Amino acid sequence: MSMDDLTASKGFHPAPDGKRLRIHGSVARDLGIAIVSGRYSPGELLLGEIEASERLKISRTAYREALRILSAKGLVESRPKTGTKVSARFKWHMLDPDVLQWIFELEPSDSLLESLFELRRVVEPEAAALAAKRRADDHVARMDKALEAMKEHTLATEAGRQADQDFHAALLEASGNPFLITLTSGVGAAVAWTTVFKQRHAPLRRDPIPDHRRVFDAVAAGDSEASRAAMTDLVNMAFHDTRGALMAASAP
């Protein structure tokens, strides 16, 4: 692909950053999206530093730092004389929060979506089960509070979605496993953002409160089996919603 396409699309991204931080990362973002979306194929050589930075109208340093970010995420690898090339897909850090977000900002293939939720169906119920065993009173209180806020504001509002995030965050913390926390929160955030972004506030899903309530009750009661089951349902519902959002966005 031509580097000009990138320049052309500069600044058109909705930038679902949440908090504005590291504006400069937009270059890495654009390049990253171009890569994960397949506009650069694995093995393909990128232009040299001078040429690329000229096309993008940025300095060489800025371009290099963007490449550093991408190489830290396993998307590219560069060596002297050879140049910088897009890494093979299996080297990509697919679970990196940014990479995930980049993937889901475009139109992820059905199989990718299926794969991601395959992972979620395995991990998240187990996290809920662990949370049921290990939760402290504080976690239960936070989940309860978040649930109340969800009921009050609904998911159509920013406050409601924040409460949803809080609910899951508290649950994950209760699991006490930092790896599960990183994994699940990253995946959840990327997907949640997708649904919100693709279907703007569309009340497509059925009332999510009862399902959350089931999870809450099970975890609060310390019933790991019930927690697992309830969370499985929740993930399945999320899968349904996400698929719906993506299909609506791709075929308007």
Place this chain on the structure above:
Amino acid sequence: MSMDDLTASKGFHPAPDGKRLRIHGSVARDLGIAIVSGRYSPGELLLGEIEASERLKISRTAYREALRILSAKGLVESRPKTGTKVSARFKWHMLDPDVLQWIFELEPSDSLLESLFELRRVVEPEAAALAAKRRADDHVARMDKALEAMKEHTLATEAGRQADQDFHAALLEASGNPFLITLTSGVGAAVAWTTVFKQRHAPLRRDPIPDHRRVFDAVAAGDSEASRAAMTDLVNMAFHDTRGALMAASAP
């Protein structure tokens, strides 16, 4: 902590890179290890660019690029005027291959080790079960070949360990899920390197061939239940070995 400690330890790392690639990343490595090992606490401010680069005896650009790598992995965040500070732990990308490796090069706490294998016990058996359903003949052939090589060379040799890697790689590919592949291979590689590095070729584990054979037979037969069970045993054995290696290294 003082930045001088870093300079002092420069070049002492065994650099388990495998292929030499991006030597320059050693700065990021040192800093990353310093962070995940707790020598910098979350929230702590790093020195300014000029001062830090002087201490490390590198240029400002080199130091900045190292910071970029770390920020891409969620370890630090920098803003103008405020400076660069170590991010809160929950922001770290714990499943990033490099971060994992950095964590396990030091002495990870028992609870961390427990947490990681908690994740593995959930994910890897499921990956094996999926592989049993989806494996193609090619995957079986590769696993078979790798198994033969393992039997011939044993895990005490480099060739044998390579065969072990190949075995698991083929199995993961058979699962057909890129997220499972990234997750498992990253985790596996970091831990495998730890055991090899900590206990140099020590024949601590019982013969791993039969356990691998069980997995192979189940996957080849397309029996997902048996695959799940066999892989569970394999993970448990790996947990035992890793714990042993780490304890041996910490209390010589």
Place this chain on the structure above:
DNA sequence: CCGATCAATTTTGTATGAGAAATAACGAGC
């Protein structure tokens, strides 16, 4: 005394030019 607005200072961010290291490709010599 309190508040707000505006300027100053500090820190990261960007730009640019010059050169060093690394490595793949080429060619000379045997």
Place this chain on the structure above:
DNA sequence: GCTCGTTATTTCTCATACAAAATTGATCGG
């Protein structure tokens, strides 16, 4: 045909200068 040095290209490093951002403090008005 094979080995070994040479060359060319590309990333990597360095040094310096300037721009942008954001916190701090000071100044002014109420």
